[in-house]
Amino acid sequence: MRLYGKQWTRREIEARVGSVAQIGGVRRLTLTEGKEAGTEVIEVRTGAGLSFEIIPSKGMDISLAQLWGTPISWQASNGNAHPAFYEPEGTGWLRTASGGLLMTCGLAHAGSPSQDETGSYGLHGRVHHTPARNVCIREEWVGDELEWSVSGIVEETAIFGSKLRLTRELSGKLGDNRIAIRDKVENFGFRPAEHMMLYHFNFGFPLLGEWTEIRLPEADREVRADGGGAALESSVSWEAPNPDAEETVFYHSLRREAVDEKGMAKATIVQPEFPTAGGTRATEVSLSWSADTLPLLVQWRMPGAGEHVLGLEPSNCRVEGRESERLRGGLFVLEPGQSVNYRLELNVD
Template sequence: MRLYGKDWTRREIEARVGRMEQIGGLRRYKLSEGLEAGTEIVEVRTGTGLRYLISPSKGLDIGLAEWKGIPISWQSPNGDVNPAYYESNGKEWLRTASGGLLMTCGLTHIGAPESTPSVQGLHGRIHHTPASQICAVTEWIEDEYCYRIAGVMEETSIFGDKLRLHRTISGRLGDSRIVIDDRVENAGFRPALHRILYHFNFGFPLLSETADIQLPAAERSAVVPGTPLEGFDSWCAPDAWVGEKVYYHRLLDEASDIRKMAEASIRNIDFPAGALTVRLRWSADTLPMLVQWKMPGACEHVLGLEPANGPFNGPGTDVASYSLEPGQAVKYKLEVSLDIVE
């Protein structure tokens, strides 16, 4: 294990602590107040300064993420609302979405509400779907202390689609990296529409006027026609009257090679704990589009970088292109890593 600037064996580390949680590991608990009451949390500490919260109550999505006590993610004004308060119609998703490092959108709908072929609210239901078969374990693998959090989310209905999301979030002590391995399967006996978008949310103080935003090679366009592309890769001070901008970045062939992971990054030389680069990487073969949500408002001061399996649902969407056959499954891999220069 590489920790505190040195290499250690398992026995050398164990000789120096009462239990491994002195350095890092997992802790599970429930929130107890207001609309958050009952929301389950798994706290992850990696021993490097990276700490983040996973919610089994909300699709094993990732809430607050921080480096040495300083946030890198954006929190919504709603907090970690218990999913029991979720209303699926229209844009009510906005009242209970938690923000945090990751909100998963799907599994059959992403984007604005629509009523065809069935009624679908903003960004689908999966962010508000509790996990089952939850596993949160730590173990030594030779001289590496590893952790794994896993579970299953189901989006099903009588006479409707029957999709299952199997998720594993993993890492190891001494490593400032989060690895997400997802598998979505059609457990039904008819073709099922499958849409997914990984809504990563970055915020202050990682985001400031000195932040450098790098996105992969892509064909770029605005979701709202006529929106200028200038400034998609820059940031500004909060403005209460600024409007959100959303862009599509369709990965070019060299970025979407099946052998590669696509990458986007945010670097800020003025981050309080030292120059910090946060890298987001994802499997470009199954997530060939990056959706960018630029919202430098007041309170809503957030940059969304959102790998997706295609553009938002809506008129003209080729449903057949996003269908899973009975028994078919698709895999997604994503990583968030931190590079520090103190």
């Protein structure tokens, strides 16, 4: 493996530590105070500077992410509130959403509260507040590389309603500041099921600053109708906190030239003055995703005070809700027994 600027064999590393956990690895924790009490956390340290928290209690999503002890994610004031406090109606999601590096929105609904003949759907759906089962941690030497993975299953079901199952695996290796996410969503019911999916990645201070540059893939771009007259040019820059700032949503419909040979599109945040223990250094955080199953990048720009966050959100839908999506041409439907695969990667350099 490559670690601390040089290549090592497995035995060279093992000779220098009592336990490889001294360098990095995966461990399970449980929070104990306030609204967070009982929330499960899986802490991952890559040994190369990147560390982050996977939350099995909340859809196998990712909460705080740090680089050399400095945050790259935005954390909501709610903390990692236990899903028992979740209010599914209307915009109640906002009271317990964790922020963090990733909040998954879906599986039957993503976006604004909506209602149709199948029922009432609150903001961004239920999956972010649904605990996972069959949670499994793996750490395994493969030659001279120590690979890790965390997997689990999240189900969204209703009697007489849709039955959707998310199987998620997050993986990487020691010495590598990369997170690979492999998701499969399947309809294990016996009727067609409408499926909306949005990956709500949240980036914050000090990765975001007045000198931050946002590099977006080639796309046809537009501002959401209630964007307050925001200019498209503002989608690639950042600014100091403004208590009077209003959120803006941009839609980036991917063009063919945005997709690489592996079928992935990419957006990158560049911070030329990211803080480190010895000063600052140029740092890039890149998010890649499977363009065939996530053809739209939703960008949430909120440079407010407290809510000071940039959302990069690969998606198979817009965020106006089910009714609006149906009027635009229909929701994505999974037939009985059908599944769809999503691939995402986060790289930090």
